[in-house]
Amino acid sequence: MPGKGGAKRPPLLFVHGSYSAAWIWTKTFMPFFAGVGWDCHALSLRGHGGSDGTVEWASLADYVADVAWAVEQLDAPPVLVGHSMGGLVAQHVVAAGHAAAGMVLLASTPPSGLGSSSLHMMAHASDVLFQLGLLQSLGPGAVSPQVMHRALFSDHTDPAHVAWMMDHLQKESSRVAAELLMPPKPWPPAQRVPVLVLGGDKDLFLPVSAFQETARHWDAELQVIAGAPHGLMADSRYWRPCADVMVEWLTRQNGGAA
Numbered sequence: 001m002p003g004k005g006g007a008k009r010p011p012l013l014f015v016h017g018s019y020s021a022a023w024i025w026t027k028t029f030m031p032f033f034a035g036v037g038w039d040c041h042a043l044s045l046r047g048h049g050g051s052d053g054t055v056e057w058a059s060l061a062d063y064v065a066d067v068a069w070a071v072e073q074l075d076a077p078p079v080l081v082g083h084s085m086g087g088l089v090a091q092h093v094v095a096a097g098h099a100a101a102g103m104v105l106l107a108s109t110p111p112s113g114l115g116s117s118s119l120h121m122m123a124h125a126s127d128v129l130f131q132l133g134l135l136q137s138l139g140p141g142a143v144s145p146q147v148m149h150r151a152l153f154s155d156h157t158d159p160a161h162v163a164w165m166m167d168h169l170q171k172e173s174s175r176v177a178a179e180l181l182m183p184p185k186p187w188p189p190a191q192r193v194p195v196l197v198l199g200g201d202k203d204l205f206l207p208v209s210a211f212q213e214t215a216r217h218w219d220a221e222l223q224v225i226a227g228a229p230h231g232l233m234a235d236s237r238y239w240r241p242c243a244d245v246m247v248e249w250l251t252r253q254n255g256g257a258a
Contacts, residue, residue, distance in 0.1 A: 009254055010079050010101035014042035015067055017084030017107075018172040018180075019135060021049025024083070024165075028239045036247060041078070043070045045089075048170065058173040060183055064092045077101045079250065083233060084205070085109055085172075085180060091218070094193055095186035102194040102253055103218070104246055106232050107203055110213040113183045117206050125151070125204040136177060140169040151204050154229050156237035165234065188218055195220035196249045198242060200228025221249065 012033055014025045022042035030040045045063045047055025053062075067089055071078060077099035082090035087108025094100050110117075121129045128151040134142040149162045195218040199211035208224055215222035223245050228238040 009038055009250075010076055011039040011041055011074050013067070013070060013074065013078040013080050014040065015080060015082040015086035015090050016042070016045070016048070017082075017086045018177070019140075019169045020165075021045070021051070021168070021170070023049055023168055025233060027234070029081075029233045029243060032240075032243050033247075038250070041070070041074065043067065045086075047173070049168075055171065055173050057175050059175050060089070060092065060179045063089045063176065064096065067093045068096065068098045071098050071100065079104060079253075081106065081246075082108060084230065085176070087214075088113075088180070088183065088186070091186035091214075095189060097189055100193050102196075102250075103220075104196045104198065104249070105214055105218075105220070106242070107199050107206060107230050108197065108211070108214055109180060109206070110210040111183075111185045111217045112213060114180045115182055117210055118181065120207050121205065128204050135169065136171055136174070139171055140166050143169075152229060152231035153235045154202070154227065154237050157231075157235050161234070161236065185217075192219065194253050196246065197222045198225070198232065198245060199223075200225045200230070200232060200238065202227055203230045205230045 016022060016024050021044035025042045030042060034040050044051040045066050046053030046058055079102040080090035080093060080100050081104045083106040087105040090103050091111060094103060127147055131143050131147045145162055145166055148166060153162060197211050197215040197220045201208055201224050211222060211224060225238060225241055229235055232242045233239055
């Protein structure tokens with residue numbers, strides 16, 4: 001999706017999280033950022049959203065290869081915008097030395113993985129953890145829309161939007177689901193890139209400490225939005241505040257270019 005206006009900005013490459021695909025960016029972030037002048041691209045990882053390949057035994061390294069391939073198709077190094085699992089994939093792409101102008105990590109899986117976050121969910125959102133198990137084993141038809149609403153969105157989001165999202169969800173790679181518990185760490189390369197870590201303090205999947213870990217690891221700017229849930233790019237109340245934070249940060253990284 002080409003942006004309107006000036007073209008001397010890096011493109012944005014959106015990387016989705018578990019159970020979804022490129023469609024997760026199409027209702028809010030892609031039209032918004034294109035409208036304020038950023039060239040926007042999104043990929044569906046292998047086996048997601050009708051893309052080639054098989055999801056079931058795909059590995060984290062496979063997803064990193066998918067994003068690295070997409071980076072190579074662009075005319076300039078992009079800013080990688082990764083959500084949840086996609087944030088960890090983006091970190092590994094940069095750690096492997098692939099060209100990137102920066103990263104925006106939205107409610108991202110931290111470098112150490114989801115082991116401690118799973119314990120957090122067991123203590124504070126056990127019903128959500130159970131529903132994720134149903135989603136992974138039986139598919140989205142077995143999942144409670146009400147619980148997934150609470151898991152991903154604020155109360156302000158229309159249940160009809162949640163229903164639309166439920167119709168698009170899919171199973172995730174069982175191999176990746178296991179790898180995410182304790183993945184290899186994505187070590188920052190010698191040539192550092194600017195990084196923004198952005199999360200919400202009402203995220204049921206990841207505590208604020210996970211965002212703090214990611215920010216420390218990448219020497220990144222951290223912003224936590226009060227009241228925001230895990231689905232930052234899709235929540236009707238919080239997608240725009242999230243996007244506004246990103247625009248301000250992206251503009252600063254590009255010398256204030258309009």
